[in-house]
Structures are given as C-alpha cells and as structure tokens.
Amino acid sequence: MEYRPAHTWERGCDSPLRDATPLLSLNLSAGFPGRAGVLRDLRLEVRKGEIVGLVGQSGCGKSTLALAILRLLYLKGGKAEGTIHFKDRDLLSLKESQMRLLRGREIALVLQSPIAALNPSLRIGTQMEEAWKVHARGTTAAECERAILRSFEDVALPPSTGVLRQYPSQLSVGQAQRVLIAMAILHRPALLIADEPTSALDINTQAEILELFATLSRKLGMGILFISHDLLSVATISDRVAVMDKGQIVECQETKTLFRNPSHPLTRRMLSALPSLRHLAEGDAGPAAEKSLKAS
Template identity: 35%
Template sequence: MTAAPVLSLEGVTLDLKTGDDYVRILRDVTFDVAAGEIIGIVGESGSGKSMTALSILQLLPPKARLTAARIGFDGADLAGLRPAELRKVRGRRIGMVFQDPMTTLDPVVQVGRQIDEAYRIHHPRAGRAEAREKSLAMLRLVGVPDAQNRAKQYPHQWSGGMRQRAVIAMALVNDPEVILADEPTTALDATIQAQVLDALMRARDELGVAVVLITHDLGVISQVASRVVVMYAGGVVEIAGTRELFADSRHPYSAALIHSRPGAHRRGEPLVAIPGRPPLMSDLPAGCPFAPRCASPYKSERCVTQRPALEPSVDGRLSACHYRDEPQEVIA
C-alpha cells in the first residue's frame, strides 16, 4: 500500500449482550485503509463484516461493549471519542451506505431535499441555494440523469438502482474522506449493480474518497477492490491484494470461497459448496475456527488445538493459518 492510511483498525473487539451473558462478535479485527483506496471485506453471513463497519462509527446496539487498541482516523482514536465528537465524524467525514436505500430515504420527502438536509446538518450556515447546488453536483457525479428535475421526485418514483445512487450522493455530499458501503449492490440485477459500482469508483477517482466495500459477492470485489480483507467467525483470516488473493490464497477459507463462487467451474460441472456451517459465536472451537470445515491436506492436530494469529507469510501477505506458506488448494 503506497498511500498513508486514512483509517486504521487495531485489535477491534466487540461483545454483544444476549440474555444474561455477553457474546464476542468481533475478535481483534485489524486492517488499514489508504486514502483513495477501495478495499473489500468479504465472508459468509455472520462473519462480522457489517458489525465491523458499524463499530467504526459506533452505531451499535444498547449494552454493546467495544474494546479496541485503536480506531485511528486523522490522528484521533474514534473508539475514545465522546458522543458529541463522534457526531461530527458520522456523515461528515465518514459516510455510510446501507444495503437497502429505503431504510435511509424518507418516503414522503423529495430526494433532493433529503440530500440538502444532510448537507445543512453539518453546514448550518449554508443557505438553501448552496445546499441544492451541492446536492445536484453529487447526483450528477453518481450518474443521475436530469438531476435537477429528478431531485424533486420522491423515492418511490426512483428505481432501486437510482435510489442507491441517491444514497451514495447523500453519503458524499459533505466531502467525506471515507465511505463505508455495506452490501450496496445486493438485490440489484447485474446491469444496475455495475452502475452502482461505477458510482463508487467515480467518487474514488474524482473526490479521492476511500471506500470500504462490504459484500459477499467475490465478483464485485474482483471488479473494483485493490485489496481484500477476508473475515470468518468474527476475525480477519487473510488480507491480500485482490489479484494475489484470487491467484494464490494464503488461507484455506479464502481458497474455498473463491472455489465455490459461480463461474469458478467449467460449464456443466456442479458448484462446490464449503462443507458444514460457520460456528456459533458463543461456541467457537479452541483452535482455528475454520478447522471443522477445512479440507486442506495440511490440516493437523495443531489446527484443532491452537488458534493461529494473523501474521505475514513468506511474501508478506497476512494470513491466520498455521500453514500460510503452503499452497492452499481446495479438495472437492
């Protein structure tokens, strides 16, 4: 990574209250995001991807217990900020794009007016004309045609892909340094998905914003991300450049994810699913969390009894596997 990190997570750990007990949802999550970089976070449902993003801005359930060595952003530690200080960061310097735009957009308020309000919240001295000019500029940036007239419409008059572009425009309107995009292309068809990804790439190219893209779709990651953080059972198991990850994974879970994706097989061959299911966060095994599902020929008793740390392999890539220096071939 050539650019200096704009966001840096070090040892982020999160416990959620369930009944009378706390359950550890995130374990020692550590990675950096460079200015102007699109980094992908991938993993199965329940791996901790979305909770990682929510932990950055501390948009957490009641009684959540967040401990972190550091969530570094512009010289500050977000984990130690008071609520009033965090409000100056949320939406202003770090924007959030959620999976379903209808949970973000108010159905009875014009789209443009909602983006105007997002700007004026953080710029209270701005007038209506200034806010509208900024909103229209962002709508045009993300590819909304006839933005001036479309801004006067209501969310139900926009398609799903267009609504998602509006939410991206809302996240960009305050010129943030980072955008956290949580499954922004899920439930969209391939054509609209490509348009939404193009909007994120335009934001990166024209505004220099860094994007943390959370998705279960490895095809999406291969198109836009320069690096990938692979998560499993609440922890990071591999961090690698996108090309390196797809060509030569250093963790058997990463290799299994890539092998099981549609398009990874010759025509007519069945998809190969990862056997078993992810462990319950309340009942993780003593060793590697992936060991019960691992089909690596290198799997040993050590995998079952000792949890591997996230450490560099011989080529410098980070992997939480005891056999990170061995080729991770998938045994179907």
C-alpha cells in the same frame, strides 16, 4: 455481454491517490450481551484513495464492524474495545458530540436497502437539503443547491431526470441507491463504508454501481471499505481484499494476489465455489463477475 477491464487492474497498487499513511487503522474487539467475541482483535487498514473489499460468510461480523467504526453499536446494545484510528484520532476516545460531527461529514455509510433508508414522506430534494444542513449550518441556499447538484452529477443523476422532485416510491431501486450515494458524498467524506450496497440490485445495475464506486474513489481520493458476501463484486473494484471469518481477518492481500494465490483455507473454499468461466460466458453470473475473472 460486453467486456471491460476491471477497475482494480486499471488503478493498480501505485495509484497516485493511494497514500502510504493509513486513513483508517483499527484493532478492534466487539460483542453484545450474551454474544461476546463477535469481533476478536480484528485488524484492518484503509488508505486514502484505496478500495478495500471485505468479504465473509453471513454472520461473520461484517456489518458489526461497519457499525463499530461509526460507533453505532450501542444502538443494538453492543460495545467495542480497542482502537479505531481515523486521521490520527482514536474514535473510541471521542465524545458522542464529536462523533456526531464526523458521521456523515468525514465518514459516510451506504446501506444495502436504499428504499428503506430513505424517508418515504419527503421528496428527495428535501432529504438532500436536510443532509447538507446537518453539517453546514450557516451556509446559503445557493451553496446548498450547488452542493446537491454537484453530488447528483457525480452519481450520474442530472437535474433533468427530475429525481429531486420525486418521492422514494417513485424511484427505481438503482436510482434510489444512486441517491443514497449522492447523499453520502455530499460533504466529500474521506472514508465511505458501503455495506452490501449492491445486494438489492439487478445484475446490470450492480455493475453500474460498482463502476460508480471505483470512479468516485479515483475522483475524490476517497477511501472505501466495500463490504459484501460476493467475492466477485469485491474483486471487480478493490485494490485489496480482506477475508473475514468468526470476527477476525484471516487473510488480506492485494486483489490479484488473493485470486491467484489464496493462503487461507476459507479463501480457497470461497474461490472454489465461484462459477466457471464457461458459466460466465453463458451469462449466469453477470457482467461484474465476468469482468473480474477475465481481468485476472
């Protein structure tokens, strides 16, 4: 497998796109009827131009956190308490009408199942137009077209591929994920939440999508909360890694520090379960894993 240095180490902690002022800062608790404490005084920050990886075992509350930031827990009967500061506004204090203006425009979400997230009965171009018009009423057709083409160029899906004329069922999973990312960045959001965005992809496509997230963060100065159960994928692109357990952040360090000197027992157990470099060399764990460990 071809080796290329991980983006994490190229960007470094002193990247000019990194801002000392948190873009997102939260202290959050959340639960559901009959399931209190799914999130328990969870504290986390994401800065402009920074990629924060969030890892943890299944059921620890990672996806609940993503929904809580977007104030969508109510869709599953959940409730959040505490503070979610985004650009100096507490999202929990906003009216729902104000949140609707933020979702998709300033805070965007990419999910793990791209085919399921797209409308099977509409062409991709139509879905992109609808996503644009939600937050850009009054703009011209030409402005809409320019924005869509710009986003598709950003995710390496040029018009020559014909994707805009196709239906979701005609796309590969990798193409569909790029479409979702293009839709997410259409309005140039300040924060992108990526919830297990590579879990449905094959190993080679995973590596391409990871590289794409790193490129977009650098190019757009966008903060990214990258949620995954895969510590190696997170290490490939993250500036910092937060480890989550039972609704809390139990460790959060710069990526190199966490890999070299983990402080929490859960982090140490997760690292001890990673495949050895010998297995990586044999190709069992894929290029993303190889890149991250070789860089460390």
